[in-house]
Amino acid sequence: MSGETLRSVSIERASLGRYEVRNARGGTITIGSSDGPDFTPVELLLAALGGCTGADVDHIVSKRAEPERFEVRVTADKVRDESGGNRLVNLVVELSVAFPEGEAGDAAREMLPRAAKMSHDRLCTVSRTIEAGTPVDTKVN
Template structure:
């Protein structure tokens, strides 16, 4: 991997069941088990699915007109079964986007369906990765001993 393609986050335990994800730019997100207002890993997955397409669609449509409303709802069912283990099914990303009246708003409304299609079929790395089923190996780094 090169510096141009590599993406990473570090996740550090802050206490039992509480973690902080940090990116290379200094941003952080608390992660938890659902016992407080921290996002759970599944909620972060849903946010990533919706957020990825939201960025794509917003960048395309807002060139024509600033939206007067922009909401993305992402849902899915968490299922557990003996054969497949825990996973999400029935994932759905739903956009509710409105634009002001006028020619610019009309242009943004006209491009909205195409922008959704472009995001889904080509631009959104997150949903495309989920849909293609990329393997995720999990390993343990070599121990350097306790400090």
């Protein structure tokens, strides 16, 4: 992988069940198990999916009108599949957006479904990766 295409984070154990994630730009977040306030890895996956779709759609529709409300909700069911492993099913990204009255708001409302489709079909790296079923290679050093 080249430096132009490579994306990465590093994760360091803070304590049992809590980990600090760092990106290349210096940002940090803490993730943990479901018994504390930190986001779990599954919640971060859902946030990544919604954030990616939301950012794509926001950039497209906000060129027409500034939203009065812009909310994204992502849901999924965690199941144990036939092989005995855990996974998510029924992933849904729901956009709830309101625009002001008038010509600009009408243009943004009209563009909203197309923007969501563009995000899903070609722009959102997260949803496209999930749907493609990209293999994950786990290595131990």
